[in-house]
Amino acid sequence: MQTYLDCYPCFVRQTLQAARMAGADEAQQRDIMCQALDLLGRHSVGTILSPPEIAYRIHKMVRKQTGVNDPYYEAKQVSTQRALALYPELKQVVHQADDPLDAALRISIAGNIIDFGYSQDYDLESTLKRVLAQSFALDRRAELRAALSEADRVLYLADNTGETVFDRVLIETLDVPVSYAVKSGPVLNDAVRSDALDAGIDLAAEVIETGSDAPGTILRQCSDDFRRRFEAAELIIAKGQANYEMLSDQGARVFFLLQVKCPVIGQDIGAPAGSIVLWQGG
Amino acid sequence: MQTYLDCYPCFVRQTLQAARMAGADEAQQRDIMCQALDLLGRHSVGTILSPPEIAYRIHKMVRKQTGVNDPYYEAKQVSTQRALALYPELKQVVHQADDPLDAALRISIAGNIIDFGYSQDYDLESTLKRVLAQSFALDRRAELRAALSEADRVLYLADNTGETVFDRVLIETLDVPVSYAVKSGPVLNDAVRSDALDAGIDLAAEVIETGSDAPGTILRQCSDDFRRRFEAAELIIAKGQANYEMLSDQGARVFFLLQVKCPVIGQDIGAPAGSIVLWQGG
Numbered sequence: 001m002q003t004y005l006d007c008y009p010c011f012v013r014q015t016l017q018a019a020r021m022a023g024a025d026e027a028q029q030r031d032i033m034c035q036a037l038d039l040l041g042r043h044s045v046g047t048i049l050s051p052p053e054i055a056y057r058i059h060k061m062v063r064k065q066t067g068v069n070d071p072y073y074e075a076k077q078v079s080t081q082r083a084l085a086l087y088p089e090l091k092q093v094v095h096q097a098d099d100p101l102d103a104a105l106r107i108s109i110a111g112n113i114i115d116f117g118y119s120q121d122y123d124l125e126s127t128l129k130r131v132l133a134q135s136f137a138l139d140r141r142a143e144l145r146a147a148l149s150e151a152d153r154v155l156y157l158a159d160n161t162g163e164t165v166f167d168r169v170l171i172e173t174l175d176v177p178v179s180y181a182v183k184s185g186p187v188l189n190d191a192v193r194s195d196a197l198d199a200g201i202d203l204a205a206e207v208i209e210t211g212s213d214a215p216g217t218i219l220r221q222c223s224d225d226f227r228r229r230f231e232a233a234e235l236i237i238a239k240g241q242a243n244y245e246m247l248s249d250q251g252a253r254v255f256f257l258l259q260v261k262c263p264v265i266g267q268d269i270g271a272p273a274g275s276i277v278l279w280q281g282g
Numbered sequence: 283m284q285t286y287l288d289c290y291p292c293f294v295r296q297t298l299q300a301a302r303m304a305g306a307d308e309a310q311q312r313d314i315m316c317q318a319l320d321l322l323g324r325h326s327v328g329t330i331l332s333p334p335e336i337a338y339r340i341h342k343m344v345r346k347q348t349g350v351n352d353p354y355y356e357a358k359q360v361s362t363q364r365a366l367a368l369y370p371e372l373k374q375v376v377h378q379a380d381d382p383l384d385a386a387l388r389i390s391i392a393g394n395i396i397d398f399g400y401s402q403d404y405d406l407e408s409t410l411k412r413v414l415a416q417s418f419a420l421d422r423r424a425e426l427r428a429a430l431s432e433a434d435r436v437l438y439l440a441d442n443t444g445e446t447v448f449d450r451v452l453i454e455t456l457d458v459p460v461s462y463a464v465k466s467g468p469v470l471n472d473a474v475r476s477d478a479l480d481a482g483i484d485l486a487a488e489v490i491e492t493g494s495d496a497p498g499t500i501l502r503q504c505s506d507d508f509r510r511r512f513e514a515a516e517l518i519i520a521k522g523q524a525n526y527e528m529l530s531d532q533g534a535r536v537f538f539l540l541q542v543k544c545p546v547i548g549q550d551i552g553a554p555a556g557s558i559v560l561w562q563g564g
Contacts, residue, residue: 005298005315009291016287033287037323041316 001245003043003051006264011040011054014117018062018188022071032065052216052242055117059187059215070186072116072161079114079162079189080198086124090169093132101148104173105141106131109257109276111166112159112240116189117215118261137260137275144237144255144278151235154178156205157217157247159240161191164199167239171204176235178205181226185213216242241265247281254281283527285325285333288546293322293336296399300344300470304353314347334498334524337399341469341497352468354398354443361396361444361471362480368406372451375414383430386455387423388413391539391558393448394441394522398471399497400543419542419557426537426560429517436460437515438487439499439529441522443473446481449521453486458517460487463508467495498524523547529563536563 015036019029036058043049043057063069070076090107097103110131113122148154156171156178158164171178180201182191191199196207211223217238219227230236236254238247244256244265260266260275271277297318301311318340325331325339345351352358372389379385392413395404430436438453438460440446453460462483464473473481478489493505499520501509512518518536520529526538526547542548542557553559 005311008298008315008319009295012294013291016290029287033290034323037290037319041319041323 001050001248001265001268002048003054004264007051007054008040010117010262011051011058012036014055014188015058015062017116017120018059018071019066021075022062022066022068024062024066028066032062035061035065050216050218051245052214053218055242056187056214056218056221060213063186070192072186072189075116075120076161076189076191076195077198079160080165080195082124083111083114083162083165083199086128087165087169090128090166091172093128094169094173100173101145102141103132104170105144105257105278106134106276108163108166108170108239109259109278111163112257112259113261114160114162114189115240115259115261116160117242131259131276134276136278137271138269138277138279140255140278140280143252143280147235147253147255148174148176151176153234155229155233155236156180157210157236157238157243158182158191158196159243160189161195162189162199163239164191164196164201168199168201168204171201179208179229180205181208181210181217181229183213183215184209184211184223187213187215190215216240216246218246244269244279250281252280252282255279256281283332283530283547283550284330285336286546289333289336290322292399292544293340294318296337296470297340297344299398299402300341300353301348303357304344304348304350306344306348310348314344317343317347332498332500333527334496335500337524338469338496338500338503342495345468354468354471357398357402358443358471358473358477359480361442362447362477364406365393365396365444365447365481368410369447369451372410372448373454375410376451376455382455383427384423385414386452387426387539387560388416388558390445390448390452390521391541391560393445394539394541395543396442396444396471397522397541397543398442399524413541413558416558418560419553420551420559420561422537422560422562425534425562426519429535429537430456430458433458433517435516437511437518438462439492439518439520439525440464440473440478441525442471443477444471444481445521446473446478446483450481450483450486453483461490461511462487463490463492463499463511465495465497466491466493466505469495469497472497498522498528500528526551526561531563533563537561538563 019032094100094103110128113127211226212221256279263273266273301314376382392410395409493508494503538561545555548555
C-alpha cells in the first residue's frame with residue numbers, strides 16, 4: 001500500500017511516542033521531532049515509500065538518537081503479562097466453542113488491538129468480547145479453512161508483542177505445523193524472538209526470524225533464508241495492518257487477519273475502522 | 283499557552299484539511315505538506331510560538347499556495363445555515379429555562395463544537411442536548427454573573443462560524459451592550475464580518491474586527507483600535523480554545539467559554555477533553 005498524506009499525522013504522533021518511550025527529555029524530543037519532520041519532508045514527494053518503510057526509518061532514527069535499543073521493552077513486557085493472564089480464559093473459549101477454529105481465529109484477531117502504532121491504550125477484555133461476537137467486514141474464513149486442510153505447513157507472520165499469546169491460542173488450535181516469524185530486532189512493539197518465547201510460542205510452533213527489524217514484512221530487507229521460506233510457503237497467515245500494507249499483492253496464499261484501526265487502511269482494504277477482517281491476497 | 287510537541291500531529295492534520303478545502307490536487311497537497319513540515323521543523327526548536335501563531339502561518343501558507351482566499355467558505359456557509367435552522371429551538375430553550383442566563387451560556391458553549399481545527403464532523407443536536415445537561419468541569423458562572431451586573435459593555439471575542447448563531451442567543455439574553463469582535467480576514471472556519479452578519483449578530487450587538495486574520499486573538503497582530511478597546515474593556519467573554527491559548531494571562535476580566543476538545547489544552551486548563559468550561563483569566 002502506498003503512503004497517503006493522511007498517514008503523516010500518525011507518523012508525527014508515533015515519533016513523539018517513541019521518543020518518550022525511549023526516555024528522551026523535552027530538548028531531545030524536540031530534536032527528534034525536527035529530524036522526523038525533515039525525514040517526512042524528504043519522503044513526501046518523489047519516490048513514495050510504504051507506511052512501514054517510513055515508520056522503519058523514523059523508529060531507527062529515534063533509537064539512534066536516544067541510544068536506546070528497544071524503547072518499547074517495558075511496555076512489551078507488560079503486554080505479554082496481561083495477555084498471559086488471559087491465556088486460560090482464551091483456551092476455555094476455544095474449548096467450549098461449537099467451532100473451535102472460528103473462535104481461535106477471532107481470538108487471534110482480538111489480540112491485534114495491542115498495537116502501539118495505533119494507540120498505547122487497549123482493553124483486552126472488552127476487545128475480546130467484541131471480536132468474539134462481531135461480524136467479519138471481509139470474510140475469507142471458508143477459503144482459509146480449505147487452504148489449511150491442504151497445507152503441510154503454515155508460515156505465520158507475527159505482529160505485536162502480547163498479541164503473540166493470542167496467536168499461540170490459534171496455532172494450538174491448528175492441525176498443521178507452524179513456523180512463526182518474528183522480527184530480528186526491536187521496532188515499535190513488534191515481537192522479537194525473546195517476546196515470542198515469553199508468550200510460549202515455542203511450545204506450539206517453530207520460531208523463525210525475518211532477518212529484518214522493519215515493521216510489517218519488507219521482503220527486500222529480509223534475510224535470504226527468510227525470503228526462500230516466504231517464496232516456498234503454500235499458506236501464509238499475516239497478522240496486522242503493517243503486513244497488509246506490505247504484502248497485499250503477494251497472491252492468494254496470503255491470508256490477512258487484522259483489526260482495521262486506521263481509516264486510511266480501511267479505505268484501501270474496503271472495510272471501515274473498527275472492523276475485523278480475514279482477507280486474502282490477490 | 284506554549285506549543286507542545288503533542289500539537290504537531292494536529293498541525294499536520296490541519297494542513298492537509300486546509301489544502302483539500304482549498305481544492306488542491308494530490309501533487310499540490312504534497313507540496314503544501316512539504317512546506318508545512320519545513321515550517322514546523324523551523325519552529326520546533328528555539329523561540330516557541332503559541333499554537334494559534336503556528337496555525338496562522340500554516341493556513342496563510344495554504345491560502346498563498348492555492349490562491350484560495352477563504353478555503354472554508356462553503357463549509358462556513360453550511361455551518362451558519364445549520365445553526366440558523368436551530369435558532370428557534372435555542373430561543374425556546376432559553377425562554378423556557380428557570381435560569382435563562384445559565385441556559386444561554388450553555389448554548390453558547392454548545393456552539394463551540396463547530397471547530398474545524400478539531401474536526402469537520404459535528405452533531406449540533408446531540409451536542410446541544412449533552413451540554414445543556416453536563417456539569418461544568420471548571421465553573422466561574424457566579425463570578426461572571428457578578429461581573430455582568432457591574433459592566434457597562436461586554437467585549438465578546440468570536441470564534442467559529444455557525445457558533446456565531448449560538449453566541450447571538452447568549453448576547454440576546456444579556457442585559458449589557460455587546461461588541462462582538464470577529465477576524466478581519468479568513469482563517470480556518472473562524473468568523474469574519476460577513477459570517478457574523480449571516481448569523482444576524484448585528485441585530486444584537488455591535489460587530490467590530492480584531493484587525494487580524496490569525497486564529498485566537500494575537501494581540502500584537504491586532505489593530506491599534508482593537509487593542510485600545512481590548513485594554514479598556516471591563517469584561518471580556520472569549521470563546522473557544524484558541525482564545526484560551528492566547529489570552530489566559532490577561533487577567534480576571536476575561537472569561538473563557540469553551541468545550542475542551544483537545545487533551546493538550548485539557549492538561550493546560552485542568553479539565554479533560556469532553557469537558558465544558560467557563561473559566562476566568564488569572
